Amino acid sequence: MARFSANLGFLWQELPLPDAIRAAKAAGFDAVECHWPYEVPVEAVRSALRETGLKMLGINTIRGDVAAGENGLAALPGRENQARDAIQQAVAYATEIGAVNVHVMAGRASGEAARETFIANLQFACELAAEPGIMILIEPLNHRDVPGYFLQTCEQALEVIEAVGRPNIKLMFDCYHLQIMQGDLTFRLQTYLNSIGHIQIASVPDRREPDHGEINYHHILAQLNELGYRQPIGAEYRPATSTDAGLGWLKTFREKTSL
Ligand SMILES: O=C(O)C(=O)[C@@H](O)CO
Numbered sequence: 130m131a132r133f134s135a136n137l138g139f140l141w142q143e144l145p146l147p148d149a150i151r152a153a154k155a156a157g158f159d160a161v162e163c164h165w166p167y168e169v170p171v172e173a174v175r176s177a178l179r180e181t182g183l184k185m186l187g188i189n190t191i192r193g194d195v196a197a198g199e200n201g202l203a204a205l206p207g208r209e210n211q212a213r214d215a216i217q218q219a220v221a222y223a224t225e226i227g228a229v230n231v232h233v234m235a236g237r238a239s240g241e242a243a244r245e246t247f248i249a250n251l252q253f254a255c256e257l258a259a260e261p262g263i264m265i266l267i268e269p270l271n272h273r274d275v276p277g278y279f280l281q282t283c284e285q286a287l288e289v290i291e292a293v294g295r296p297n298i299k300l301m302f303d304c305y306h307l308q309i310m311q312g313d314l315t316f317r318l319q320t321y322l323n324s325i326g327h328i329q330i331a332s333v334p335d336r337r338e339p340d341h342g343e344i345n346y347h348h349i350l351a352q353l354n355e356l357g358y359r360q361p362i363g364a365e366y367r368p369a370t371s372t373d374a375g376l377g378w379l380k381t382f383r384e385k386t387s388l
């Protein structure tokens with residue numbers, strides 16, 4: 130049976146994070162993940178995770194000055210101190226709650242200096258994350274939602290991962306972003322599976338429940354099953370109405386796939 134992780138950055142946003150974790154459990158999710166949990170005391174998150182038995186699969190580094198349009202710091206030349214503070218904050222929080230992955234957000238930048246800055250900051254992140262056993266993730270984002278974001282394709286992310294040269298860094302394969310940027314999802318999942326640390330889904334183009342739109346997730350999930358991928362898939366979409374009202378896909382996807 131396929132397993133799914135509720136992305137609490139988008140699902141049950143109206144609830145405090147600990148209650149969103151409980152709601153995810155009640156709805157039948159197998160894990161949770163979120164974006165920026167830093168204002169919630171770790172004890173509250175930890176006890177909701179313990180109580181529900183769910184694992185937190187991932188959290189993100191902070192984005193910087195969001196009002197000024199920043200969306201991550203790690204590829205911004207001259208901002209290394211802030212980028213590393215953000216990495217330290219994320220790894221510390223992830224360690225406290227037993228999270229599996231930390232997504233290090235690159236930010237809006239381009240060019241060789243940005244690439245080198247990103248690689249050096251990622252090496253720092255990997256070294257810090259090695260001892261607590263945390264995986265560092267990097268995620269290409271689409272150019273419509275996040276114009277100017279440093280990472281925009283799978284192959285660019287894989288080149289960065291290769292250059293970082295550490296064992297604890299992988300690709301976050303968000304089918305929504307990668308369908309918009311590149312498509313050919315089945316081929317890319319087959320080819321790059323060993324470098325993929327987490328997979329996320331949403332409909333394209335509207336980023337809502339994954340049961341409609343231009344991606345056939347029944348096909349994608351069947352492919353992942355054949356490839357032997359067994360990790361929970363992240364449901365990272367904006368519910369069309371309420372989270373609970375839109376969860377029909379969860380039962381159908383589970384029944385139809387043996388992932
Ligand atoms: O937007 C996404 O997709 C994410 O996974 C976030 O973590 C980054 O904005």
Ligand SMILES: [Mg+2]
Nearest residue numbers: 268303329365
């Ligand atoms: Mg994503």
